[in-house]
Amino acid sequence: MTSDPxxxxxxxxxxxxxxxxxxxxxxxxxxxxxDPNSMYCNLLQCSHFADTGVAAEKDGDLVGFISGYIPPAKPDTLFVWQVAVHEKGRGEGLAKRMLKAIVDRDACGDVTHLETTITADNEASWALFRSFARDMGAELEYHEFFEKDAHFGGQHDSEFLLRIGPFHP
Structure with missing residues (x-):
């Protein structure tokens, strides 16, 4: 069955x-x-970090959002903090479109790498970032970065730091 455009x-x-x-x-x-952030943090993501974030709207609803920033010590790197896609926006490749929209911005003109952290069991995020790396013709490497016991007090699974690059938007 085909969808009705x-x-x-x-x-x-x-x-x-x-x-x-x-x-x-x-x-x-x-x-x-x-993981939820405070509302104040979300306000900062939408204002202070707007140049490295993207909002996705459908029928007036916010159905997707990526928050990110360029770390001061790594001006060639976009760090993706969080990727959110509501069920109303799924199945359309939205997350990857949002990533590409950010790296194509003037604010990311010097960005040649993307970093993010992901838990081992987050299959959707691993698939997204592997696909993004392939599309960008870039290498993907990763290592454990925030350890469950050492950094999260045993309250959260370890997070792996993914680094993708170099690429040229």
């Missing part, structure tokens, strides 16, 4: 604004197993 609404990607902070807080809550 008249029943689909395009997803619009745009730079976040501080008005998205509350909606981002709600989106993350609706996307387990994502």
């Amino acid at each position: 008249s029943n689909t609404t395009a997803i619009r990607l745009r730079k976040p604004t501080k008005e998205d902070g509350f909606r981002l807080h709600q989106l993350v809550a609706e996307c387990p197993p994502l």
